[in-house]
Amino acid sequence: MKKLINNPNNVLEDMLKGIVYAHKEHLRKIDGFDVLVRKNSPVEGKVALVSGGGSGHEPAHGGYIGEGMLDGAVCGSVFTSPTPDQVFEGIKAVDGGDGVLLIIKNYSGDIMNFEMAKDMADMEGIKVEAVVVNDDVAVEDSLYTAGRRGIAGTVFVHKIAGAKAEKGASLEEVKKTAEKVIKNVRSMGMALTSCIVPEAGKANFTLAEDEVEIGMGIHGEPGTHREKISTADEITEQLVNRILEDMPVAKNEEVAVMINGLSGTPLMELYIINKKVQEMLEERGIKSYKTFVGEFMTSLEMAGCSVTLLKLDEELKELLDAKADTPALKVF
Amino acid sequence: MKKLINNPNNVLEDMLKGIVYAHKEHLRKIDGFDVLVRKNSPVEGKVALVSGGGSGHEPAHGGYIGEGMLDGAVCGSVFTSPTPDQVFEGIKAVDGGDGVLLIIKNYSGDIMNFEMAKDMADMEGIKVEAVVVNDDVAVEDSLYTAGRRGIAGTVFVHKIAGAKAEKGASLEEVKKTAEKVIKNVRSMGMALTSCIVPEAGKANFTLAEDEVEIGMGIHGEPGTHREKISTADEITEQLVNRILEDMPVAKNEEVAVMINGLSGTPLMELYIINKKVQEMLEERGIKSYKTFVGEFMTSLEMAGCSVTLLKLDEELKELLDAKADTPALKVF
Numbered sequence: 001m002k003k004l005i006n007n008p009n010n011v012l013e014d015m016l017k018g019i020v021y022a023h024k025e026h027l028r029k030i031d032g033f034d035v036l037v038r039k040n041s042p043v044e045g046k047v048a049l050v051s052g053g054g055s056g057h058e059p060a061h062g063g064y065i066g067e068g069m070l071d072g073a074v075c076g077s078v079f080t081s082p083t084p085d086q087v088f089e090g091i092k093a094v095d096g097g098d099g100v101l102l103i104i105k106n107y108s109g110d111i112m113n114f115e116m117a118k119d120m121a122d123m124e125g126i127k128v129e130a131v132v133v134n135d136d137v138a139v140e141d142s143l144y145t146a147g148r149r150g151i152a153g154t155v156f157v158h159k160i161a162g163a164k165a166e167k168g169a170s171l172e173e174v175k176k177t178a179e180k181v182i183k184n185v186r187s188m189g190m191a192l193t194s195c196i197v198p199e200a201g202k203a204n205f206t207l208a209e210d211e212v213e214i215g216m217g218i219h220g221e222p223g224t225h226r227e228k229i230s231t232a233d234e235i236t237e238q239l240v241n242r243i244l245e246d247m248p249v250a251k252n253e254e255v256a257v258m259i260n261g262l263s264g265t266p267l268m269e270l271y272i273i274n275k276k277v278q279e280m281l282e283e284r285g286i287k288s289y290k291t292f293v294g295e296f297m298t299s300l301e302m303a304g305c306s307v308t309l310l311k312l313d314e315e316l317k318e319l320l321d322a323k324a325d326t327p328a329l330k331v332f
Numbered sequence: 333m334k335k336l337i338n339n340p341n342n343v344l345e346d347m348l349k350g351i352v353y354a355h356k357e358h359l360r361k362i363d364g365f366d367v368l369v370r371k372n373s374p375v376e377g378k379v380a381l382v383s384g385g386g387s388g389h390e391p392a393h394g395g396y397i398g399e400g401m402l403d404g405a406v407c408g409s410v411f412t413s414p415t416p417d418q419v420f421e422g423i424k425a426v427d428g429g430d431g432v433l434l435i436i437k438n439y440s441g442d443i444m445n446f447e448m449a450k451d452m453a454d455m456e457g458i459k460v461e462a463v464v465v466n467d468d469v470a471v472e473d474s475l476y477t478a479g480r481r482g483i484a485g486t487v488f489v490h491k492i493a494g495a496k497a498e499k500g501a502s503l504e505e506v507k508k509t510a511e512k513v514i515k516n517v518r519s520m521g522m523a524l525t526s527c528i529v530p531e532a533g534k535a536n537f538t539l540a541e542d543e544v545e546i547g548m549g550i551h552g553e554p555g556t557h558r559e560k561i562s563t564a565d566e567i568t569e570q571l572v573n574r575i576l577e578d579m580p581v582a583k584n585e586e587v588a589v590m591i592n593g594l595s596g597t598p599l600m601e602l603y604i605i606n607k608k609v610q611e612m613l614e615e616r617g618i619k620s621y622k623t624f625v626g627e628f629m630t631s632l633e634m635a636g637c638s639v640t641l642l643k644l645d646e647e648l649k650e651l652l653d654a655k656a657d658t659p660a661l662k663v664f
Contacts, residue, residue, distance in 0.1 A: 002524050002541065004564040004601035004637065011600065014564070018603030021610040022591075022623040058599035192334050209334065232336040232346070259354075266595045266633050267390035268343065269336035271350030278353040291354040295627070301598050301635065305336065330662035 063328030105150030138215030189306030264303030395660030437482030470547030521638030596635030
């Protein structure tokens with residue numbers, strides 16, 4: 001294991017310190033808990049958004065805290081759901097009286113622990129609603145998931161629901177908008193290499209030197225199949241075709257595109273993937289409204305990428321374009 | 333070689349298409365040349381800034397095109413200087429009549445080719461000045477460099493000189509500010525793994541499974557030494573101590589910090605490095621004014637990082653904080 005860490009058991013603690021040092025204009029940590037919240041939390045007069053999950057997906061989710069996106073991010077150990085009491089602390093810290101929306105990626109542990117925290121908050125009279133993101137079209141049911149996994153499409157839920165909340169919408173309205181995003185977003189990923197959970201110290205799977213896995217999850221969960229590495233264009237075709245089979249997009253409809261790097265893959269290659277995605281959209285007469293290329297939902301040092309398409313309407317476009325000011329994503 | 337590419341000889345062409353598709357709000361490509369310029373170039377009433385060099389360092393430099401930073405980026409093949417005629421095209425495309433500042437990283441090929449382009453522009457009556465960034469304190473003279481190499485500190489030159497130009501300063505004033513940044517910025521990097529130039533198809537050096545190289549350059553040029561991997565804290569101490577030996581920073585002086593990932597190293601580890609950098613600054617009473625953690629100047633898929641410190645005065649702080657709107661860096 002070759003990593004820039006200190007004690008493998010302290011990676012979360014050390015990382016959170018590093019995040020707070022870097023982004024003290026945006027966020028603060030709750031003492032005694034692995035929870036990051038907006039610096040000025042609770043913000044009165046708006047619904048608060050809380051997300052989170054296991055760590056190792058940075059900048060998700062702490063990097064999306066700030067104006068126009070999240071109010072809180074609850075950070076579990078690497079690839080491990082945060083406990084209900086951690087989530088509950090997050091809810092309490094950000095609730096400004098207008099209620100809290102939990103944005104949960106569809107992993108069984110996250111669902112269970114966020115739902116328990118919701119019950120704890122209910123008992124204290126805090127209004128809490130939850131949405132579950134399940135954008136990964138690769139496989140039904142997986143290592144840690146019943147149904148489909150939630151992956152990079154979650155960032156569009158943060159962005160758009162965050163903008164809706166910032167405009168003063170009610171908890172029910174913010175939830176409805178988040179659900180609209182979830183209904184219209186699909187992703188699929190692939191991996192070139194494995195990653196190493198620091199506490200484990202070794203890769204949890206291996207791929208041969210000429211092999212890739214299509215549809216792999218962000219914790220190394222199995223995808224649809226393994227194959228010999230082909231070209232970027234051929235791999236991209238597989239991902240985009242599968243997304244469009246699952247969610248047809250008609251000619252002249254508009255989409256937002258996210259080309260997400262899992263971490264080990266350089267930006268150069270993500271742009272090469274983007275070229276093919278955009279060519280495929282053009283061939284089909286689908287309009288690419290806005291494109292995001294970078295690392296938004298990573299998997300430790302794994303090499304690979306995912307492609308996300310979000311079908312847009314006028315409301316979603318306006319909210320996607322609304323100002324956001326967070327460490328990882330700024331929009332004017 | 334396991335990369336998401338098509339033909340290894342077309343990576344630059346494919347990448348540039350992907351960049352233009354993603355960032356058409358910010359930039360356009362000059363037909364027939366590997367040159368990216370601001371969408372609305374030439375911008376009248378301001379000095380234009382051009383940088384560039386070999387590709388493989390994305391988001392440098394195309395990602396820094398936009399309001400408050402660069403006007404043009406000339407993109408050579410991977411790790412290969414762009415030719416003088418490419419640079420000359422960039423200069424012509426962005427000059428709005430107030431002259432052009434070239435920001436060159438200190439590599440012999442870049443210096444030679446940018447200087448030749450400057451001569452070509454001089455002959456056409458375009459006012460051109462140049463600055464050379466040499467922030468890497470690791471080694472004097474290196475594989476491709478006489479003197480010190482230019483690495484991630486270059487991004488601070490883009491940001492601050494870009495803000496100065498945006499305010500309407502003259503070519504001489506913008507150059508003077510760029511030189512002030514260069515005088516006050518120092519970096520040092522280290523690598524955990526090698527990287528593969530696509531056209532070569534294999535790693536140009538290897539590091540053992542428990543070995544790191546301290547002071548390595550962004551093209552895999554040798555650093556100061558190799559050693560067994562230690563902790564993130566110990567590695568960070570080496571980098572920061574060497575920077576501060578070279579450029580003493582007094583108690584109560586202010587610095588900007590950049591923790592730059594070379595690409596293969598996840599954000600989690602960069603934040604862990606940042607924790608130690610900030611602790612070291614605190615111990616010395618040095619004030620950390622602003623911190624950037626992410627991938628700003630990469631080396632294909634190399635794992636590793638660099639640390640950059642920039643000593644600030646009131647002018648530099650104001651220019652660092654000024655609005656920038658580019659694909660890779662946005663500042664309000």
